[in-house]
Amino acid sequence: MNSKLWKLSHKLYAHGYRRVGRTLELIYNVLNANSISTEAEIGCNTVFFYHGLGCVVHRDCIIGDNCKIFGNVTIGCKWSNGVNDGKPPHIGDNVLIGAGTVILGDIxxxxxxxxxxxxTVITDxxxxxxxxxxxGKN
Structure with a gap:
């Protein structure tokens, strides 16, 4: 991940300083107009271009190493009829995700x-x- 502030908040959260980590996450989200959770596992050298402007990443999401993610990307769970349908996606290493992409579900x-x-990606x-x-499909 390309932000020192996000890395610091993730480290603090992982080492039991959850309140401080969450506070830094909130500051990062406000400064960069995004919602990238401190709890998400984001690999080394993964880059959110333009500081992740408009990106949303679910807290249980796993993103591999060396990924390149452009603005306004959503990575999260599927919801139907107001009910969460499972886990968020797992993104492998060296994946490029274009602007405005939506990746949903346990894929x-x-x-x-x-x-x-x-x-919009809803299958593996x-x-x-x-x-x-x-x-129209993958």
């Missing part, structure tokens, strides 16, 4: 995949696959 995005801008994405909104 896996394979390593070295590319997800084009404004794509195999490794080394290019996925975009035109295809």
């Amino acid at each position: 896996y995005v394979g390593e070295n995949s590319i997800i084009g801008a404004n794509t 994405v195999p490794e080394k696959l290019y996925c975009d909104w035109k295809s």
